[in-house]
Amino acid sequence: MSTTTGWRLLLGLALRRDRVLAAVWIAVLVLMSVASAAATPSLYADQADRVHAAEALNASPAIVALYGPVLDVTSEGELAMTKMTVLYAVFVAVLFVVVVRRHTRVEEETGRTELVGGTSVGRNAPLLAVAVETLLLAAALGVLTAVGNAVSGLAPSGSIAFGALWAGTGLVAAGIGAVTAQVSASARTCAGFAAATIGVLFVLRAAGDTGPEWLGWLSPLGWNTRVAAYGDTRWWLLAAYPVLTVALAAVAVALRGRRDLGSGLLAARPGPAEGSPRLTDALTLALRTTGTTLLLWTLAAGVLGVVFGMIAPGIGDLLDSETAQSLIDELGGELVAAILSVVAVVLTYFAATVVAHTARDETDGRAELVLATGTSRGAWFGATLVVALVGTALLLVVTGIGLWIGYVAADGPGIGNLLVAALAWVPAAWVVGALAVLSLAWGTRWSVLAWVWPAAFLVLGMLGDLLELPAWVSGLSPYAHVPSLPSEQWSWGSSGTLTALAVALLLVAWWRFRERDIH
Amino acid sequence: MHDSHEPVIEIHDLVKAFGSFRALDGLDLSVVPGEVHGFLGPNGAGKSTTIRVLLGLLRSDAGTVRLLGGDPWRDAADLHRRLAYVPGDVSLWPNLSGGETLDLLIRMRGADPRQSRRDEMVERFALDPTKRGRAYSKGNRQKVALVAAFATDPELLILDEPTSGLDPLMEQVFNDCVAEHTARGATVLLSSHILSEVERLADRVTLIREGRVVETGTLDSLRHLQRTRLVAGLSGEVPDLGGLDGVHDVAVEGAKVTCTVDADALPGVLAALTAAGVTSLTSSPPSLEELFLDAYRDRAGAGR
Known part of the structure; x- marks a missing residue:
């Protein structure tokens, strides 16, 4: 043979x-x-x-x-x-x-x-x-x-x-x-x-x-x-x-x-013979199992932030007249906004990995093992959504800090607060993350959609521009409602609406997860 | 502690359907405090589905289910602190060590691993707690769940085919552990698809098939199900075993005879075989499926 x-x-x-x-x-x-x-x-x-x-x-x-x-x-x-x-x-x-x-x-x-x-x-x-x-x-x-x-x-x-x-x-x-x-x-x-x-x-x-x-x-x-x-x-x-x-x-x-x-x-290293005293509930378990992933994502987000932050102000070399200063500021702001619009979608995939992880725990039978203990469905479900959504927000914050450090290190012109610019994407990322959580809550069979949502909205946004689709079609994407900070203004209206939408989606998800069978 | 007169598990007319398939179809089950209750049925009979309803993982479509005096769907987390569950197919977190998983499961049931018999159980089951979840074999994954279950003193142990991956030595340790827990007054629900496995431990058994109870009672009352399958090679002429009382399914193939025998008919059959000159003899418990086939055939015959 x-x-x-x-x-x-x-x-x-x-x-x-x-x-x-x-x-x-x-x-x-x-x-x-x-x-x-x-x-x-x-x-x-x-x-x-x-x-x-x-x-x-x-x-x-x-x-x-x-x-x-x-x-x-x-x-x-x-x-x-x-x-x-x-x-x-x-x-x-x-x-x-x-x-x-x-x-x-x-x-x-x-x-x-x-x-x-x-x-x-x-x-x-x-x-x-x-x-x-x-x-x-x-x-x-x-x-x-x-x-x-x-x-x-x-x-x-x-x-x-x-x-x-x-x-x-x-x-x-x-x-x-x-x-x-x-x-x-x-x-x-x-x-x-x-x-x-x-x-x-x-x-x-x-x-x-x-x-x-x-x-x-x-x-x-x-x-x-x-x-x-x-x-x-x-x-x-x-x-x-x-x-x-x-x-x-x-x-x-x-x-x-x-x-x-x-x-x-x-070689696989042997693990500890005893569990840490802090490893006691669904949340610490989720942090223990996804901690390394989150750390790597955080490092990547920080490094990418610094790299792009350092590159962004380079526009200033091309236009060095005093009167062009406002134009430079505007362009620099637009560049940062363009970078963030891509990075935010990519970072939403962290939420997808967390949701996929919980779905696998359920299909493999580990959720059953946990839910047969004193851990309630609420704790199990809550751990997933907290790690997914707080993790995504953390990654955006780290990106914002990285951008700011890089930008300042490269002597970029003042273009407003880059951390706030990154934070502006959090509500949209939460809506997409909440959709991923909802997919899992509906049934493990649907959890694969967690991978689809961010890409689908990215594609929708791009196709909307390219094919000049009606505004409401591209408007289906939560990312389309984020103001392009720092060149645009922070909008409490859109961030509030998006956050409320995310909360509503999570409530529906919770209602469904409480009612459904665990397999 | 639980009121000692009330059943630990009380299921009445339970129905659970997955789409058009009725996994449980009017199932009844009653487990009283302090007993080891064997829960028997062939693969796919609905044992695991029943257990999952009992644990509040699945929602019942009809019928009543009481667990430790509470509603397993509504009070799941509170009830679970008083029980320990070992699934039939244990899956562990790939990057957590066995020791970490043990301590986690024990803590999640509200106990302290350091004040439990965790280390003693790890030793008795010869488990290496430093291995990662992905490195354990099926038997070792099962041991992790068993150690976590036996380390504390739960009121109820729900064990779903717990010995399917264990070698005979570990099965003995398992039997000892079950005996120790029942000695201190714990109740055990032990599911299996092998009758002989449950025979050693159970006080009462419930047999189910296609989501319905076929038989329930003490082991003695189910004696008629405890037949032995014999295969004998003979040097002399094959005797007519079919004429003896309590002998069934006789098949003769050259010098080889196969039959199933009721317990009280065994001496007569063995005497007849010895007289005919036995060259080889194997006995084995018949599978549940065979028993059920028998039971149904007998019943169908009696009805005619």
Whole structure:
């Protein structure tokens, strides 16, 4: 029996299990790309207008740090794909990491690999099956994006290059997922390593685009910009993605051969023989189980805040006349607002991870273990929502403090209180977090929606702009009602309404959770 | 303490449906203080569903349920401080050590792990408390739940197939622990799908099938269910066992004979087999499913 016997069977099983997840994710990504491609021509009157817009983007270090530069300002496609090339490529990467982790480390942790390994399936079959699956998904994503962009009016050859670079990003991310899956015995540590790797690659690219150019070449996300799909395309650079992917896959297979099933390269440390006296109830349990995650998120939010805070005031170098001071202040404020609008959505995902954690506790039977003790449903449910919502607010505060520190350190002009600017996003994040909690309260089967809400509202907001949808449609997103501080004013009306909405959603969630069966 | 005359568990006409499937269909169960009550039924009969209703995890659709004199749905948390529960399939937090989980569960029931028999139980069950949840085998996960349950002195122990992952040595420790708790006056609800497992411990048993009670009573009153399945290889001619009283399901295959035998008919059957020259003999308790099939067939036959 070869070490890959049975991979076709596993591939079929994997595709069957991922059919909704992968299809929806790819469809949304392609839709975003196509909507951006289709909307761009109508946004600009002529070539000069477009070049002006591209130069304005390039002139703002914060925007460049977030999206990467527009390397060819005369190219319509390069401008249209500004957000897609790097920022949305991160969502491509996340999909592939999720898929790989789901079929490797998670399967091992739950013991399903053992179940399969007991049948006539080779040791490397799961890895081969997931490799083939990611190839198929990458091909589907690349082809659909290329066709979609071309049909929407962008240059066909550029569209092919763009589809290829998205597919390439996905493959590299799959490779990263495969390697991190071998390193640790825990599926959560695997997710943490993979997320950290993508974060480092993103920051490397941001640093390379705003500072020393060579740093950007170290990151596959940096290659995305440098391929210049719709400009003077570097076709040869597209080869770098499969080369890196093969290298990562080889590392993963080598690591897999060196460890036992269920273990990681990093040995699992023994835990304490006794519990801390503070570990006594649902809340301390939730903090104990999600504490490390919250700490990592806090660090990431702080670092990103400082980095973007330092980059934002760079706009001042371009306009140094005394009279332009107010303009500088305004632009600086808008940049911070733009950064916060993305960061707030990403940070809401912390609430989603907490909700997902509680849902797994319930489906696995740990909730049953706890609820058969003196812990009430209220305490169990309350712990989840407190950690999810207070945690999200904390992350936004940390981001605000980070922005402020970075901004001041870089001698930015006074643009108002950045902490308040970050806090302005808290009520909207709470509404989305409350929706996640409500999904769980409705039933564990619906808890997967916790992952969908933030992305859905982000997509809604973007599509609303691009497709010029009626205001009430984009208004469905809670994020649409947040004033763009610091350039706009804090609004007690919108923050109050959003907070009240969040409270109302939580009350409905509590009513439902109290009444329903625990499985 | 609980009023000693009132049943610890009193279920009457309980119905629980999942969609169109009626998991419990008019179930009755009464457990009196101080007894070990065996709760028996084949897989999928509704044992775990009943226990989950008792714990207030599931809401009943009809019928009355009383637990320790209270309403398990409304007073769940308060009642739970007086009981300990061991689920059939124990799942632990992957990144918490066994020791942490133990102390957490004991504290959540309102007891202090340091003033409990936690360390003694850890030793008796040979549990390594420093391992992380994800590293434990099924049996060891079950031990964590058992140690947490036996470490304190609850009024009621609800044990759902508690020995399914334990080896025979640990099963003995388990039996000792149950005996110690009943000796101090605790009540035990012990669910299982194996009759012989419950036989050793239970004072009374309730048998359920498809969400309904089939039989309930003392073990003696259920003697007719305690048949033995015999498989014998014979050197001589196969005797006609079907003619003997209390012998059922006789099947002859060459020199091999298979049958199920009532307890009081065993001496006669063994004498007949010995006379025919036994070369091999295995006896095993029949599965509940087989017993139920028998019971139903007998009843259907009597009705005709």
